[in-house]
Amino acid sequence: MKINIILLAALAAFTFLPLVALAKRIPAPKVEPVIYDGIQYIAPNDNGRREYIHALDAKTGKLLKEITLKKNLIWFWIEEDLQWYYITKMEVREGHLVVTDEKNRMFKMKLIKKKKER
Secondary structure (H helix, E strand, C coil): CHHHHHHHHHHHHHHHHHHHHCCCCCCCCCCCCEEECCEEEECCCCCCCEEEEEEEECCCCCEEEEEEEEECCCCCCCCHHHHCCCEEEEEEECCEEEEEECCCCEEEEECCCCCCCC
16 A cells, blocks of 8 residues: 555656646847837847837937837736746838747837937
8 A cells, every 4th residue: 555655656746747847937038139220129028928129219229119019918827937928039021120929929010210300
């Protein structure tokens, strides 16, 4: 009887141990900034609950606009960091900024037009 309990405990440990080991989040990816028409677009990737872009003046570094692409819904019964998603790639295509995240979802947004100085 004791041997059966020990074997059952060992089997359970070896069955669920890999799941616990794999449940750790890798660090957020570093995304190269995109500069287009004097505006720099960066993905801070500092908050996995929200996928967002900062549009900065390329010369001064002043924040022109913060654009939220998607808010990630967090379920309380699942480990939070496993539900975070980050931006992995940004590129300019046909007058739009195309952003890809870790789930390969693509977001397309119009590029910001810089106000002309008088």
